[in-house]
Amino acid sequence: MSRALNGLILLALLLLVALPLLFIVLQALFPHFSAGSWRDAFSTLPTLLNDPQLLSMGLGTLKIGGGVALCSLLLGLPLGAVRGLFRLPGAALWDLLFLIPFLTPPYIAALSWTLALQRNGYIEQLTGINFASLLFSSSGMVLVMTLNIFPVVYFAVSRSLMASGQRLAWVARVHGASAWRGFWHITLPLTLPALAGGVLLAFTLAIEEYGVPAALGAQAKLTLMTVGIETKLADWPIDLPGAALLSLMLSVVALAAWLLQRKLTGSSDVTAVSGKPVTQELTHAGRWQIVLLLPFVLTLLLTVVLPLGAMALSGLLNTLSGGLQLNNLTLRHFGALFSQQGDALAAFSTSIGLALGAALLTGALGFLIAWRVSEGKTRLLAMMDGLALLPAAMPGVVVGVGLILLWNRGFWPVSPYNTLGILLLSYSCLLLPWPVRYVSSALRQLAPTLEPAARVHGASRLQALRLIVLPLVAPSLLAAMMMVFAVASRELVTSLLLAPAGTQTVAIFIWRQFEQGSVGQGMAMATLTLLASLSLMLAATALMQRQRR
Structure with missing residues (x-):
């Protein structure tokens, strides 16, 4: 059997x-x-290497991937650390809400942000401020993709801190270390493998993404490798060898990041169902509770309320040109x-x-x-x-x-x-x-x-x-x-x-x-x-x- x-x-x-x-x-x-022939082996490689767009596509892909990984780190690390160290009101609800951007298809998020931030978009109608130049740029693409991908870092950090607990940091404090020194020298190093794995996973997800570059890349004058592959297959004449070679290059980059992520995290995975965790001894936020919750509220506004509100509102407007009017619903x-x-x-x-x-x-x-x-x-x-x-x-x-x-x-x-x-x-x-x-x-x-x-x-x-x-x-x-x-x-x-x-x-x-x-x-x-x-x-x-x- x-x-x-x-x-x-x-x-x-x-x-x-x-x-x-x-x-x-x-x-x-x-x-x-x-065509069933083995001739002209490797002849596609010089052609692709001489393509003037190859360097810009490759560098653009790495730039966007690195930018998303860095921004996901800057956003996910502090939020994850607060979630893993402090007892917050509605903690499980925050986890659920931060899953929403990860489950939202990136291309839908990009289209929603386009409707909100484009010229005469919803934000300009409400505030008079035009953010189109920000959205249709490499920075805008990084921002939109970060707001979708940052939960992988947030959950990696928060779950790692909740699993390891704070007992060792408390021992350090008993022996005279300050709270910040205990976090920097003990708590943070314990989370580094999971943190590095989350950042590399964010990089991998970013370079693999097609919807956001396809929706925003043309106006941002930036073509990434995923869009380049699709173009070689969609535009006549179809370039199968070029698409295959470009796919192989992208796969090598993604595979290298994935293997490094698995090496750093061992056999664990931020999305896997874990065993029984150790007793969670979270610190009471006390008078700092409102201050600690403020970045959670702001992140929720940017990642969930604004894009999903723009999406739902667009489905309710009779015409976009009619604007935000009750009689246009x-x-x-x-x-x-x-x-x-x-x-x-x-x-x-x-x-x-x-x-x-x-x-x-x-x-x-x-x-x-x-x-x-x-x-x-x-x-x-x-x-x-x-x-x-x-x-x-x-x-x-x-x-x-x-x-x-x-x-x-x-x-x-x-x-x-x-x-x-x-x-x-x-x-x-x-x-x-x-x-x-x-x-x-x-x-x-x-x-x-x-x-x-x-x-x-x-x-x-x-x-x-x-x-x-x-x-x-x-x-x-x-x-x-x-x-x-x-x-x-x-x-x-x-x-x-x-x-x-x-x-x-x-x-x-x-x-x-x-x-x-x-x-x-x-x-x-x-x-x-x-x-x-x-x-x-x-x-x-x-x-x-x-x-x-």
């Missing part, structure tokens, strides 16, 4: 992860590989979503179906991978684990390119290309690490004798798995599947690259509405999509809290 199961898992990982990445490498090295954009003549219902049902399929597929495969990997440390299992987590370091645009190169071939008797199946494969590839991480973390909390004890008492291996292991990790598995569902339902870049002709998903529908000038309907769809994602996140959070208890 073990050999057969390992074979099926490796076959699935081969189709989902290994082959798409292999075909990117082959296409990058052999420019005529798509309407529900017609929301009503149009449910009109039989519109494409919204079809896009919504397509996204829901694909997201459900991705959740089920990644849930089943992720559970089996985590279970098998937890049983030993052989090379085969290590390879299985590595392949399963590799998509965490693969930008969505790279996955899209790999699947195009893999499945758009004449030698396949049956191919999912140009069908909804290719979207299901792309979502499953990108989001497979979620169930693997969650279930692996849950399995580490189980006593290693449970399954052998069931076997001793006559249960088969399958019965032990079904009746003992699966029920115990079910809350974590369901939480991960809900996260997969929420993210897959609004995935943008692979949907734009791989969607069959005439097929729309929620993300494509919103994007196309903006391109066509139907901002109100696009934002109405974005509002409903975000509400659905938040509902699923609440359910996932409740399941994780239930497991911890």
Whole structure:
């Protein structure tokens, strides 16, 4: 049974992860590989290196990634430190509120900020101040992406401090150290691995992002590598070798950051379900409580209230030119979503179906991978684990390119290309690490004798798995599947690259509405999509809290 199961898992990982990445490498090295020829090896490299845009794309990507990582550090470190060290009113609520920007699709956040800060936007109508020059610049792109990504640093710092506690710092204070010296020399060094991991993760997420650079980059006169890859595939003549080589370069940068992050954080993960924490001994803020809460309120205003308010308001305005007037409010954009003549219902049902399929597929495969990997440390299992987590370091645009190169071939008797199946494969590839991480973390909390004890008492291996292991990790598995569902339902870049002709998903529908000038309907769809994602996140959070208890 073990050999057969390992074979099926490796076959699935081969189709989902290994082959798409292999075909990117082959296409990058052999420019005529798509035509079945191995000639002119490496000839694409000089062409790409001589491209005058390559240097600006590469430096721009690193500049934006580094800027987002630095700003996420400056914002997430103090907020996370206060959350992890002090007893704040509504602490759990602040955690939940700071999850909202991370769950908001970055392209929707960028479009919302555009409506708020553009010339004659909502902010200018209310205050008379024009922020368009700030938004449509590299600084504006860094700001928008930071407000979406900073929670990874916030949660890394706060959870690390809450797990390690303050006992050592208090011992230092007993021996004469000041509170600041105890924090600087003891508490902060204990959090450095998690902090560094969070900052590197912010960098990786920033260089992989497509929606914000696509929405703001043109007016900011800045093209990043993700947009450059999509352009090579979308504009005629299509440049497959160039797209593959550019994808390979971006993947190397993302993979290096990801591997460094994993080395610094060990086997931990800021999103994983941890074991039982030590007793949390948080300090009372006392008279400083209002001062400590002020940055939380300001951050909430910038990350949640303003962008989501602009999004919801845009869906309620009859026309943007009508401005912020009571007589310009309407529900017609929301009503149009449910009109039989519109494409919204079809896009919504397509996204829901694909997201459900991705959740089920990644849930089943992720559970089996985590279970098998937890049983030993052989090379085969290590390879299985590595392949399963590799998509965490693969930008969505790279996955899209790999699947195009893999499945758009004449030698396949049956191919999912140009069908909804290719979207299901792309979502499953990108989001497979979620169930693997969650279930692996849950399995580490189980006593290693449970399954052998069931076997001793006559249960088969399958019965032990079904009746003992699966029920115990079910809350974590369901939480991960809900996260997969929420993210897959609004995935943008692979949907734009791989969607069959005439097929729309929620993300494509919103994007196309903006391109066509139907901002109100696009934002109405974005509002409903975000509400659905938040509902699923609440359910996932409740399941994780239930497991911890």
